Amino acid sequence: MKFELSHDRRSITNQDLIVDMRRVANAHANSQFTQALYRQHGKYGCTTTIKRFGTWNAAVEAAGLRVIRKKNISEQELFTALGELWIRLGRQPKYAELTKPYFPYSAKPYEQRFGSWRKALEAFIVYANSEGREGPGIAGKDSELKSRRTSRSINLRLRWKVLQRDNCRCCSCGASPALNPGTEFEFDHIIPWSKGGETQLDNLQTLCRACNQGKSNQ
């Protein structure tokens, strides 16, 4: 039984999937062509379709149908993606750099939310410079950590602040992704967290991966 089922699935061609997606889209021309719609009316499974084309949107594109982009991306998600890109590049990202694979969105949701890319950057800086709820003061729940004021992990805001203070360069060798392609930043506790060093600006430094690994091997 199982063999027959999987054999059946293999015999479905990509063209079969596309034809059926178009059929459903045409039959429901007044509705947005979503996975939910196809699940309800389609002949094949969404999972099969996704497996074939990589993503649902890729399948929709292959069928020549209009892709529905995810709309409600939260402000937090937008800031996180922007901050991670900023750290990766070692400088303020440019409009043209908002592309995959390192960036999950396009500039569009930023423009929609903030009015322009420039304004999005300004809003991010206000966000990054604020303390935030996840700022210093989070003590570990573990009884061992009772004496600690901060958790070991370094949140995005704090990593971004450390990077700005260090002028986007490795504190040990001066490397930066902007000048030395391939440089990857890591954030290091100067007094190790395991030895009582807190996760706060004055106990953190920007290091490139090579220098940080050298440090931990000492």
Ligand SMILES: [Zn+2]
């Ligand atoms: Zn270095």
